[in-house]
Amino acid sequence: MAEQNTEAKLKNLLKQEKIQLWNPPYTQDQGCGDEQRETQHLQELAERYAPLLCLSVSEVGGALESIRVQAVKRGKGNRTFRETQVATLELLLPRDCSRDPKSKKNYLETRLDVTTQEVLDRIGKDFGLKYIKLILNGKTLCPVRRLDEQGVKNHSKVMVLKVSDAELKQQMSEEEQKKKEQNTSLQRTQKGFQILSQRDGSEDLDNTPFLEIADQRGNPLKIPANERKALILAMGLHEKGRSLMKKKQYDDALCHLLQADQQFSMCDSALLRSVDNFAVLQLDIVWCYRALEALSCLDDGRSRLQRAEECFLQCYGEQRERLLMIQGNTGREEVLFLRLHLLQSLLAYIEGNDAQARQQMSKVDSLYARLSLDSEKMAQLMALGFSEREARLGLRACGGDLQEAAIHISSRRQEREELKQREQQKRMTRMANIAALMELGFSRRDAARALHHANGDVNKACEILQDAALATNNNTDAAAVSPEKVEQLLYLGFDRDASEAALSRTGGDVQSATQLLLDNNGVLSPTSISPSTSPSSEEPSTSSTSTEDDELVSEVLEDISRHEEDYLDLTLEEESEMMNTMMAYLSRGSTHTP
Numbered sequence: 119m120a121e122q123n124t125e126a127k128l129k130n131l132l133k134q135e136k137i138q139l140w141n142p143p144y145t146q147d148q149g150c151g152d153e154q155r156e157t158q159h160l161q162e163l164a165e166r167y168a169p170l171l172c173l174s175v176s177e178v179g180g181a182l183e184s185i186r187v188q189a190v191k192r193g194k195g196n197r198t199f200r201e202t203q204v205a206t207l208e209l210l211l212p213r214d215c216s217r218d219p220k221s222k223k224n225y226l227e228t229r230l231d232v233t234t235q236e237v238l239d240r241i242g243k244d245f246g247l248k249y250i251k252l253i254l255n256g257k258t259l260c261p262v263r264r265l266d267e268q269g270v271k272n273h274s275k276v277m278v279l280k281v282s283d284a285e286l287k288q289q290m291s292e293e294e295q296k297k298k299e300q301n302t303s304l305q306r307t308q309k310g311f312q313i314l315s316q317r318d319g320s321e322d323l324d325n326t327p328f329l330e331i332a333d334q335r336g337n338p339l340k341i342p343a344n345e346r347k348a349l350i351l352a353m354g355l356h357e358k359g360r361s362l363m364k365k366k367q368y369d370d371a372l373c374h375l376l377q378a379d380q381q382f383s384m385c386d387s388a389l390l391r392s393v394d395n396f397a398v399l400q401l402d403i404v405w406c407y408r409a410l411e412a413l414s415c416l417d418d419g420r421s422r423l424q425r426a427e428e429c430f431l432q433c434y435g436e437q438r439e440r441l442l443m444i445q446g447n448t449g450r451e452e453v454l455f456l457r458l459h460l461l462q463s464l465l466a467y468i469e470g471n472d473a474q475a476r477q478q479m480s481k482v483d484s485l486y487a488r489l490s491l492d493s494e495k496m497a498q499l500m501a502l503g504f505s506e507r508e509a510r511l512g513l514r515a516c517g518g519d520l521q522e523a524a525i526h527i528s529s530r531r532q533e534r535e536e537l538k539q540r541e542q543q544k545r546m547t548r549m550a551n552i553a554a555l556m557e558l559g560f561s562r563r564d565a566a567r568a569l570h571h572a573n574g575d576v577n578k579a580c581e582i583l584q585d586a587a588l589a590t591n592n593n594t595d596a597a598a599v600s601p602e603k604v605e606q607l608l609y610l611g612f613d614r615d616a617s618e619a620a621l622s623r624t625g626g627d628v629q630s631a632t633q634l635l636l637d638n639n640g641v642l643s644p645t646s647i648s649p650s651t652s653p654s655s656e657e658p659s660t661s662s663t664s665t666e667d668d669e670l671v672s673e674v675l676e677d678i679s680r681h682e683e684d685y686l687d688l689t690l691e692e693e694s695e696m697m698n699t700m701m702a703y704l705s706r707g708s709t710h711t712p
């Protein structure tokens with residue numbers, strides 16, 4: 119990181135003086151054999167710049183030579199691309215996979231009209247990586263599409279991510295490997311949350327969990343169905359990514375977070391500006407970049423931090439006034455701003471802007487001083503029966519005041535208990551209404567669906583069911599209940615009225631009518647019908663309550679924190695380590711601009 123900082127400062131100085139290291143006298147034409155003059159001119163430049171950067175001449179000289187070599191290589195790459203259309207890509211490989219450990223950069227020459235899969239195969243062969251994906255500006259490149267169709271250009275910086283443990287995969291047979299790939303963590307997570315996103319609460323709540331999107335007070339939000347699905351997928355993938363971040367599995371975490379980002383992009387922008395989920399996701403993505411030492415993805419990181427800051431200000435208010443009005447305090451959310459300013463400082467430093475990096479670090483220091491907690495106060499709160507998380511969040515919310523924190527935590531516990539009781543009451547009322555509709559002859563499934571569409575109004579639900587029954591009966595083709603089909607059902611042991619009603623609802627399909635009768639124990643009222651009972655309007659298979667679906671749902675629900683403020687519960691250990699690193703870099707010397 120220090121090398122990047124030094125090179126960035128030197129590039130600014132060279133730009134100011136309009137010095138081009140790839141031209142004479144710093145780089146001689148091939149074959150002239152005057153390397154000594156090149157070295158001499160670079161040495162003179164290093165001696166002039168070293169005092170300005172408060173660095174040694176040898177250190178500056180090495181950085182200038184690195185810049186010169188990169189510029190020459192870039193120039194050759196430009197000529198090659200003009201003449202042959204072969205582009206040079208800079209690869210950001212996993213830390214343990216560089217072909218030359220001494221080299222900080224790895225390059226790949228390729229045409230841009232080839233598919234990503236061809237490049238993946240070459241990288242796998244050249245660097246011993248088989249199970250990988252390519253990331254450009256935070257977007258995963260599609261294997262079957264061409265590079266130029268996805269924005270890849272000459273000199274693009276492409277990040278290479280491992281998908282999973284290659285050694286484990288190599289030990290598996292091809293058939294087992296294929297099955298394994300179909301059940302990767304990302305695919306299972308996405309499918310599990312897709313199942314949940316398609317459940318609307320009309321199922322049996324005793325056995326079928328579904329997700330409800332709520333505001334900061336736990337009140338359900340009304341969101342259009344298509345947007346609700348994308349939002350649940352985005353939030354679910356984000357939760358999975360955060361759980362992987364806690365385990366330091368940053369490669370896998372980043373894959374999930376980038377998928378979450380794609381799902382958020384399908385949501386209404388006004389919705390994203392009103393909640394902080396999207397901003398937190400941007401922070402988490404850049405935090406993964408930092409952990410993977412991938413901050414050469416500088417443009418993407420910078421734009422993500424900018425979006426995060428704009429979203430926080432929109433959601434919380436310029437002076438956190440909206441947050442204060444809703445929650446009564448702002449202390450817990452300050453950890454997000456600490457991480458934001460810390461990452462902004464890091465990016466500024468890598469760009470060679472030490473002044474801006476120090477300015478951001480002063481904000482970080484101020485926040486860290488306020489957010490660091492007294493271990494004795496933490497112990498006292500935990501001795502009162504509060505959890506470590508409750509103690510930490512409570513003290514930050516109350517500015518470190520022990521007594522206020524205890525009151526605050528107790529109040530939050532009471533709010534959560536009241537919310538839980540309201541949800542239980544809603545559940546009991548709902549089940550009672552379903553039972554009442556079933557007594558009128560409607561099926562449990564039809565009753566549940568009608569109640570959902572009627573927003574819990576049992577009278578309106580009854581009207582919906584009766585209207586649907588009347589409409590269906592009026593449009594029933596006489597052939598649907600032909601004597602032959604009725605006789606087939608009578609032969610199976612069902613009575614005539616129920617058989618005719620089942621055939622009427624299923625459009626004369628004997629098999630569907632049989633299943634409908636079996637589902638209702640052979641008892642079917644002529645008016646027990648809703649549009650959902652016809653074969654053409656059944657739920658998608660992903661909404662079924664099959665064993666496989668239940669396993670997937672249980673799996674993804676494990677990654678959802680049971681505490682709504684989990685994303686604010688930072689111990690600041692990682693942040694503290696990064697602060698120390700930044701201060702060490704920034705204390706290397708004061709830089710003076712010429």
